Amino acid sequence: xxxxxxxxxxxxxxxxxxxxxxxxxxxxxxxxxxxxxxxxxxxxxxxxxxxxxxxxxxxxxxxxxxxxxxxxxxxxxxxxxxxxxxxxxxxxxxxxxxxxxxxxxxxxxxxxxxxxxxxxxxxxxxxxxxxxxxxxxxxxxxxxxxxxxxxxxxxxxxxxxxxxxxxx
Numbered sequence: 001x002x003x004x005x006x007x008x009x010x011x012x013x014x015x016x017x018x019x020x021x022x023x024x025x026x027x028x029x030x031x032x033x034x035x036x037x038x039x040x041x042x043x044x045x046x047x048x049x050x051x052x053x054x055x056x057x058x059x060x061x062x063x064x065x066x067x068x069x070x071x072x073x074x075x076x077x078x079x080x081x082x083x084x085x086x087x088x089x090x091x092x093x094x095x096x097x098x099x100x101x102x103x104x105x106x107x108x109x110x111x112x113x114x115x116x117x118x119x120x121x122x123x124x125x126x127x128x129x130x131x132x133x134x135x136x137x138x139x140x141x142x143x144x145x146x147x148x149x150x151x152x153x154x155x156x157x158x159x160x161x162x163x164x165x166x167x168x
Contacts, residue, residue, distance in 0.1 A: 033090035
């Protein structure tokens with residue numbers, strides 16, 4: 001099974017700005033792209049960037065947990081898809097506000113699962129998995145959605161200036 005990351009514009013793509021994805025979900029896409037590339041090219045160590053960026057965005061405690069959850073969904077997605085998954089190259093600066101059709105459906109799965117909108121999520125899972133409704137993919141998505149529902153707001157870790165104090 002192969003995964004395709006690319007930067008060409010000859011494939012059907014959408015602009016992300018016209019959809020109802022929140023900032024957290026857009027962050028999920030950015031990190032998912034690194035994991036897709038990491039599974040495609042294990043020697044690239046792209047997965048390290050995924051974890052690093054998540055830690056920078058949401059702080060280590062939350063960010064590493066977010067990245068781990070995304071990695072589980074991406075891994076399940078790659079295992080279930082009978083055809084190539086098309087994700088944009090995470091290192092391409094022009095890709096940030098564009099998404100492939102696969103990325104859009106992937107984000108819709110996350111979006112609807114986080115909001116507990118079962119019929120819409122079920123439909124998007126069906127589209128993404130080409131009708132297989134794989135329990136591992138669904139379980140990974142639901143586990144992530146339960147931990148990071150749309151009501152929760154993962155926050156970036158604040159780095160306050162350390163203060164020295166004398167303790168007697």
